[in-house]
Amino acid sequence: MKRNKAQTDKQLQEQLKRAGEIPTHIAIIMDGNGRWAKKRGLPRVAGHRKGVETVREIVEACAEIGIKYLTLYTFSTENWKRPKSEVSTLMRLLLKSLKERLEELNRNDIKLTCIGNIESLPQQVQKQLFEDIERTKNNKRMTLNLALSYSGRWELIKAIKDVAKKASAGKINVDDISEKTISDSLDTKNIPDPDLVIRTSGEFRVSNFLLWQIAYSEFIIMDIFWPDFSKKYLYESIEKFQKRERRFGKVSEQLKRISSGKNNEQQIPVQLD
Numbered sequence: 001m002k003r004n005k006a007q008t009d010k011q012l013q014e015q016l017k018r019a020g021e022i023p024t025h026i027a028i029i030m031d032g033n034g035r036w037a038k039k040r041g042l043p044r045v046a047g048h049r050k051g052v053e054t055v056r057e058i059v060e061a062c063a064e065i066g067i068k069y070l071t072l073y074t075f076s077t078e079n080w081k082r083p084k085s086e087v088s089t090l091m092r093l094l095l096k097s098l099k100e101r102l103e104e105l106n107r108n109d110i111k112l113t114c115i116g117n118i119e120s121l122p123q124q125v126q127k128q129l130f131e132d133i134e135r136t137k138n139n140k141r142m143t144l145n146l147a148l149s150y151s152g153r154w155e156l157i158k159a160i161k162d163v164a165k166k167a168s169a170g171k172i173n174v175d176d177i178s179e180k181t182i183s184d185s186l187d188t189k190n191i192p193d194p195d196l197v198i199r200t201s202g203e204f205r206v207s208n209f210l211l212w213q214i215a216y217s218e219f220i221i222m223d224i225f226w227p228d229f230s231k232k233y234l235y236e237s238i239e240k241f242q243k244r245e246r247r248f249g250k251v252s253e254q255l256k257r258i259s260s261g262k263n264n265e266q267q268i269p270v271q272l273d
Helices: 001-020 033-039 042-066 077-083 086-107 121-135 154-169 179-183 231-242 250-260
Strands: 024-029 069-075 110-116 140-150 196-199 218-220
Touching: 001 042, 001 231, 033 042, 033 077, 042 069, 042 140, 042 231, 069 077, 069 086, 077 086, 086 110, 086 121, 110 121, 110 196, 140 154, 154 179, 196 231, 218 231
Parallel strands: 024 069, 024 196, 069 140, 110 140, 196 218
Antiparallel strands: none
């Protein structure tokens, strides 16, 4: 049975690769663990535990299909406001997962990185996190990026302060500040912006996630809770992404000329009568 399932997964992955572009970077807002548990009359921690299992499956599938970067919104700055008992449980689950998955990450050639206010995490979690990052730093198949104690606004404030300090010290000219200047001051400076953002639980909001980086990302909203998210839904999301036309402000005709190598347009000044 497992062999047949593996063969089916492989077939689906090959079909997707033939069908179109595979996103370089997928970012996922993993939402609905608590509601998944409540729906089943279980404590919220049961949803978080099941959510960890889902993470393992999706990380594996993304690596297999050729995704180069996967960012998971693991714990937001706002999550610290949850009941103390739940936060403690989440930190214990995170620590346990970091300890248990290190060997698996190395076996699958996956590099671990993180973004966020890591100093706010418990010391044990920080220690294990940095150990895992160090021991996977040479892996090249895929980068798994965990957003921990993360907030998009926090990241932007930090970046603005960094740019302001450089300008104050005369290292950069204020007039030379550009999008690249800001991007290079973000936690994600070594990671391309997400091509695709997936959100589970059916909610239509970004929840303070990668506010700068998702300016031109495609969004897929899945009306299922994160613990129920599986490879099937991942493949469906990629298939929907492949059908999108990513224009980046252009029109369809321009994209066709670019893809055919015939684009020689220049920006023409607009004259108004």
